[in-house]
Amino acid sequence: MAKKESWKKFPHADKAYQYAGAALKKNWVRLHQGDAEAFPDEAGLKALVKANPGLAESADDLKASAEALQEAWRLYHAGEFQKAHDAGLEVGMLGYTVANKAACIYGNYLETADTKKLALFEEVTQRCEELQGAAPKWANAWYFHAYALGRYSQGISVVKALAQGLGGKIKDSLSKTIKLESGHSDAHIAFGTYHAEIIDKVGALLGGATYGASKDEGVKHFKQALKLNPESAIARIEYANGLVMMFGKGRLDEAGALYEEAAQCEPLDAMERLDVELAKSELED
Secondary structure, eight states: OOOOOOOOOOOTTGGGOOOOTHHHHHHHHHHTTTTTTOOOOOHHHHHHHHHHHHGGGGOOOOOHHHHHHHHHHHHHHHTTTHHHHHHHHHHGGHOOOHHHHHHHHHHHHHHOOOOHHHHHHHHHHHHEEEEHHHHHHHHTHHHHHHHHHHHHHHHOOHHHHHHHHHHHHHHHHHHHHHHHHHTOHHHHHHHHHHHHHHHHOOOHHHHHHHOOOOHHHHHHHHHHHHHHHTTHHHHHHHHHHHHHHHHGGGGGGHHHHHHHHHOOOOSSSHHHHHHHHHHHHHHHO
Protein backbone atom coordinates (compact mmCIF):
# COMPACT_ATOMS: atom_id res chain seq x y z
CA MET A 1 0.00 0.00 0.00
CA ALA A 2 1.39 3.39 -1.02
CA LYS A 3 2.30 5.74 1.79
CA LYS A 4 -0.15 8.62 2.17
CA GLU A 5 1.37 11.91 1.10
CA SER A 6 1.77 14.45 3.87
CA TRP A 7 0.30 17.91 3.55
CA LYS A 8 2.50 20.96 4.00
CA LYS A 9 2.78 22.28 7.53
CA PHE A 10 1.07 25.46 8.72
CA PRO A 11 4.03 27.88 8.90
CA HIS A 12 2.88 30.07 11.80
CA ALA A 13 2.27 27.62 14.64
CA ASP A 14 1.30 29.46 17.81
CA LYS A 15 0.13 28.23 21.23
CA ALA A 16 -2.53 30.93 21.08
CA TYR A 17 -4.36 28.85 18.46
CA GLN A 18 -4.61 25.80 20.72
CA TYR A 19 -7.99 25.52 22.40
CA ALA A 20 -7.67 22.73 24.94
CA GLY A 21 -10.57 21.60 27.11
CA ALA A 22 -13.28 24.18 27.79
CA ALA A 23 -11.40 26.89 25.86
CA LEU A 24 -12.85 25.61 22.58
CA LYS A 25 -16.46 26.12 23.63
CA LYS A 26 -15.63 29.41 25.35
CA ASN A 27 -14.19 30.84 22.10
CA TRP A 28 -16.45 29.00 19.67
CA VAL A 29 -18.79 31.83 18.70
CA ARG A 30 -15.94 34.14 17.76
CA LEU A 31 -13.99 31.37 16.01
CA HIS A 32 -17.05 30.42 13.95
CA GLN A 33 -18.50 33.86 13.39
CA GLY A 34 -17.78 33.36 9.71
CA ASP A 35 -19.24 29.91 9.05
CA ALA A 36 -22.00 29.95 11.72
CA GLU A 37 -21.30 26.30 12.59
CA ALA A 38 -22.97 25.15 15.81
CA PHE A 39 -20.82 23.84 18.65
CA PRO A 40 -20.60 20.05 18.26
CA ASP A 41 -21.53 18.88 21.73
CA GLU A 42 -23.96 16.00 22.24
CA ALA A 43 -26.98 18.32 22.39
CA GLY A 44 -25.90 20.14 19.24
CA LEU A 45 -25.47 16.88 17.34
CA LYS A 46 -28.89 15.65 18.52
CA ALA A 47 -30.47 18.82 17.14
CA LEU A 48 -28.57 18.41 13.87
CA VAL A 49 -29.71 14.81 13.44
CA LYS A 50 -33.30 15.71 14.37
CA ALA A 51 -33.32 18.36 11.64
CA ASN A 52 -31.64 15.96 9.19
CA PRO A 53 -32.88 12.38 9.76
CA GLY A 54 -30.61 11.17 6.96
CA LEU A 55 -27.71 11.51 9.41
CA ALA A 56 -29.19 8.95 11.80
CA GLU A 57 -27.10 6.09 10.42
CA SER A 58 -23.90 7.90 11.42
CA ALA A 59 -25.25 8.95 14.81
CA ASP A 60 -25.17 5.76 16.88
CA ASP A 61 -22.92 7.21 19.62
CA LEU A 62 -23.34 10.97 19.74
CA LYS A 63 -21.29 11.41 22.90
CA ALA A 64 -18.24 9.77 21.29
CA SER A 65 -18.86 11.66 18.04
CA ALA A 66 -19.03 14.97 19.90
CA GLU A 67 -15.73 14.33 21.65
CA ALA A 68 -14.05 13.30 18.39
CA LEU A 69 -15.42 16.31 16.52
CA GLN A 70 -14.30 18.76 19.17
CA GLU A 71 -10.81 17.29 18.96
CA ALA A 72 -10.90 17.55 15.15
CA TRP A 73 -11.85 21.21 15.41
CA ARG A 74 -9.03 21.82 17.90
CA LEU A 75 -6.62 20.40 15.34
CA TYR A 76 -8.15 22.58 12.63
CA HIS A 77 -7.89 25.80 14.62
CA ALA A 78 -4.26 25.02 15.52
CA GLY A 79 -3.37 24.61 11.84
CA GLU A 80 -3.07 20.81 11.87
CA PHE A 81 -5.17 20.68 8.72
CA GLN A 82 -4.40 17.14 7.57
CA LYS A 83 -4.97 15.69 11.05
CA ALA A 84 -8.23 17.64 11.33
CA HIS A 85 -9.34 16.41 7.90
CA ASP A 86 -8.57 12.79 8.72
CA ALA A 87 -10.14 12.98 12.18
CA GLY A 88 -13.31 14.42 10.69
CA LEU A 89 -13.58 11.67 8.11
CA GLU A 90 -13.18 9.03 10.82
CA VAL A 91 -16.40 10.29 12.43
CA GLY A 92 -18.36 9.79 9.21
CA MET A 93 -20.81 12.28 7.74
CA LEU A 94 -21.06 14.17 11.03
CA GLY A 95 -17.38 14.98 10.53
CA TYR A 96 -17.60 16.06 6.91
CA THR A 97 -17.80 19.78 7.68
CA VAL A 98 -14.58 19.94 9.68
CA ALA A 99 -12.87 17.70 7.10
CA ASN A 100 -14.14 19.87 4.26
CA LYS A 101 -13.11 23.13 5.88
CA ALA A 102 -9.63 21.78 6.66
CA ALA A 103 -9.20 20.62 3.05
CA CYS A 104 -10.50 23.90 1.62
CA ILE A 105 -8.30 26.14 3.74
CA TYR A 106 -5.24 23.97 3.21
CA GLY A 107 -5.87 23.78 -0.53
CA ASN A 108 -6.44 27.49 -0.90
CA TYR A 109 -3.53 28.75 1.22
CA LEU A 110 -0.83 26.11 1.52
CA GLU A 111 -0.99 23.64 -1.36
CA THR A 112 1.11 24.93 -4.25
CA ALA A 113 0.63 22.15 -6.83
CA ASP A 114 -2.34 23.01 -9.04
CA THR A 115 -3.32 19.40 -9.69
CA LYS A 116 -3.37 18.57 -5.97
CA LYS A 117 -5.25 21.75 -5.17
CA LEU A 118 -7.95 20.97 -7.75
CA ALA A 119 -8.18 17.37 -6.54
CA LEU A 120 -8.83 18.56 -2.98
CA PHE A 121 -11.63 20.86 -4.13
CA GLU A 122 -13.17 18.06 -6.21
CA GLU A 123 -13.13 15.74 -3.18
CA VAL A 124 -14.82 18.39 -1.03
CA THR A 125 -17.44 18.96 -3.72
CA GLN A 126 -18.25 15.24 -3.84
CA ARG A 127 -18.50 14.94 -0.05
CA CYS A 128 -20.74 17.99 0.12
CA GLU A 129 -23.09 16.52 -2.48
CA GLU A 130 -23.30 13.32 -0.42
CA LEU A 131 -23.93 15.38 2.71
CA GLN A 132 -26.62 17.46 1.01
CA GLY A 133 -28.54 14.27 0.32
CA ALA A 134 -28.42 13.20 3.97
CA ALA A 135 -28.50 16.62 5.64
CA PRO A 136 -30.18 19.19 3.35
CA LYS A 137 -30.78 21.53 6.29
CA TRP A 138 -27.10 21.72 7.29
CA ALA A 139 -26.01 25.12 5.96
CA ASN A 140 -22.35 24.21 5.65
CA ALA A 141 -23.15 21.23 3.41
CA TRP A 142 -24.11 23.90 0.87
CA TYR A 143 -21.52 26.55 1.77
CA PHE A 144 -18.44 24.36 1.39
CA HIS A 145 -19.90 23.01 -1.84
CA ALA A 146 -19.96 26.58 -3.15
CA TYR A 147 -16.53 27.36 -1.70
CA ALA A 148 -14.88 24.30 -3.24
CA LEU A 149 -16.55 24.86 -6.62
CA GLY A 150 -15.57 28.53 -6.50
CA ARG A 151 -11.90 27.81 -5.82
CA TYR A 152 -11.96 25.01 -8.41
CA SER A 153 -13.40 27.49 -10.91
CA GLN A 154 -10.63 29.98 -10.19
CA GLY A 155 -8.14 27.17 -10.69
CA ILE A 156 -9.37 26.13 -14.14
CA SER A 157 -10.38 29.73 -15.12
CA VAL A 158 -13.69 31.36 -14.30
CA VAL A 159 -14.66 31.62 -17.97
CA LYS A 160 -14.16 27.88 -18.47
CA ALA A 161 -16.08 27.15 -15.27
CA LEU A 162 -19.00 29.30 -16.40
CA ALA A 163 -19.07 27.42 -19.70
CA GLN A 164 -19.32 24.18 -17.71
CA GLY A 165 -22.31 25.47 -15.75
CA LEU A 166 -20.48 25.77 -12.43
CA GLY A 167 -21.62 29.36 -11.88
CA GLY A 168 -25.23 28.28 -11.50
CA LYS A 169 -24.27 25.56 -9.03
CA ILE A 170 -22.26 28.01 -6.92
CA LYS A 171 -25.08 30.54 -6.89
CA ASP A 172 -27.63 27.87 -5.96
CA SER A 173 -25.54 26.54 -3.07
CA LEU A 174 -24.84 30.03 -1.70
CA SER A 175 -28.54 30.92 -1.92
CA LYS A 176 -29.42 27.76 0.02
CA THR A 177 -26.73 28.50 2.62
CA ILE A 178 -28.09 31.98 3.32
CA LYS A 179 -31.70 30.75 3.30
CA LEU A 180 -30.79 28.20 5.99
CA GLU A 181 -28.48 30.54 7.94
CA SER A 182 -28.93 34.25 7.22
CA GLY A 183 -26.04 35.07 9.57
CA HIS A 184 -23.50 33.12 7.52
CA SER A 185 -20.88 35.82 6.95
CA ASP A 186 -18.61 33.64 4.83
CA ALA A 187 -21.47 32.86 2.42
CA HIS A 188 -22.03 36.58 1.95
CA ILE A 189 -18.32 37.01 1.19
CA ALA A 190 -18.50 34.22 -1.38
CA PHE A 191 -21.65 35.69 -2.92
CA GLY A 192 -19.94 39.06 -3.25
CA THR A 193 -17.01 37.34 -4.94
CA TYR A 194 -19.41 35.49 -7.26
CA HIS A 195 -20.79 38.80 -8.55
CA ALA A 196 -17.33 40.38 -8.79
CA GLU A 197 -15.65 37.49 -10.62
CA ILE A 198 -18.38 37.27 -13.26
CA ILE A 199 -18.41 41.01 -13.90
CA ASP A 200 -14.62 41.01 -14.14
CA LYS A 201 -14.50 38.10 -16.58
CA VAL A 202 -17.52 38.63 -18.87
CA GLY A 203 -18.56 42.24 -18.19
CA ALA A 204 -21.47 43.79 -16.32
CA LEU A 205 -23.94 43.62 -19.22
CA LEU A 206 -23.47 39.95 -20.13
CA GLY A 207 -22.85 38.99 -16.52
CA GLY A 208 -26.11 40.57 -15.44
CA ALA A 209 -28.21 39.19 -18.27
CA THR A 210 -26.82 35.65 -18.17
CA TYR A 211 -25.76 35.04 -14.58
CA GLY A 212 -27.61 37.67 -12.55
CA ALA A 213 -24.35 39.37 -11.57
CA SER A 214 -24.68 42.89 -10.23
CA LYS A 215 -22.25 45.42 -8.80
CA ASP A 216 -24.84 46.63 -6.31
CA GLU A 217 -25.55 43.08 -5.13
CA GLY A 218 -21.85 42.33 -4.86
CA VAL A 219 -21.21 45.36 -2.65
CA LYS A 220 -24.31 44.57 -0.58
CA HIS A 221 -23.04 41.06 0.19
CA PHE A 222 -19.56 42.27 1.13
CA LYS A 223 -21.00 44.91 3.45
CA GLN A 224 -23.32 42.37 5.06
CA ALA A 225 -20.39 40.00 5.62
CA LEU A 226 -18.49 42.72 7.50
CA LYS A 227 -21.58 43.64 9.49
CA LEU A 228 -21.96 40.02 10.59
CA ASN A 229 -18.25 39.47 11.25
CA PRO A 230 -16.64 42.88 11.84
CA GLU A 231 -13.28 41.41 12.90
CA SER A 232 -12.82 39.37 9.72
CA ALA A 233 -9.64 39.88 7.72
CA ILE A 234 -10.83 37.75 4.81
CA ALA A 235 -14.04 39.76 4.47
CA ARG A 236 -11.90 42.87 3.96
CA ILE A 237 -9.51 41.14 1.56
CA GLU A 238 -12.27 39.75 -0.65
CA TYR A 239 -14.19 43.03 -0.52
CA ALA A 240 -11.06 44.85 -1.65
CA ASN A 241 -10.50 42.40 -4.49
CA GLY A 242 -14.16 42.62 -5.44
CA LEU A 243 -14.11 46.41 -5.63
CA VAL A 244 -11.22 46.34 -8.08
CA MET A 245 -12.82 43.59 -10.17
CA MET A 246 -16.16 45.41 -10.36
CA PHE A 247 -15.11 49.06 -10.52
CA GLY A 248 -11.48 49.10 -11.62
CA LYS A 249 -8.81 51.61 -10.67
CA GLY A 250 -11.34 54.11 -9.37
CA ARG A 251 -11.70 52.09 -6.17
CA LEU A 252 -8.02 51.26 -5.61
CA ASP A 253 -7.67 53.63 -2.65
CA GLU A 254 -10.65 52.07 -0.92
CA ALA A 255 -9.31 48.60 -1.66
CA GLY A 256 -5.92 49.55 -0.25
CA ALA A 257 -7.53 50.81 2.95
CA LEU A 258 -9.38 47.51 3.35
CA TYR A 259 -6.10 45.62 2.97
CA GLU A 260 -4.52 47.86 5.61
CA GLU A 261 -7.39 47.04 7.98
CA ALA A 262 -7.09 43.32 7.22
CA ALA A 263 -3.38 43.36 8.03
CA GLN A 264 -4.19 44.87 11.44
CA CYS A 265 -6.78 42.23 12.41
CA GLU A 266 -5.96 40.04 15.40
CA PRO A 267 -6.02 36.36 14.33
CA LEU A 268 -7.55 33.83 16.71
CA ASP A 269 -6.64 30.72 14.78
CA ALA A 270 -4.56 29.35 11.91
CA MET A 271 -6.95 30.31 9.14
CA GLU A 272 -7.23 33.88 10.39
CA ARG A 273 -3.45 34.06 10.66
CA LEU A 274 -3.15 32.98 7.02
CA ASP A 275 -5.60 35.73 6.06
CA VAL A 276 -3.65 38.39 7.94
CA GLU A 277 -0.35 37.21 6.46
CA LEU A 278 -1.92 37.33 2.99
CA ALA A 279 -2.96 40.94 3.54
CA LYS A 280 0.52 41.86 4.75
CA SER A 281 2.20 40.22 1.75
CA GLU A 282 -0.10 42.02 -0.69
CA LEU A 283 0.71 45.36 0.94
CA GLU A 284 4.44 44.64 0.71
CA ASP A 285 4.09 43.92 -3.01
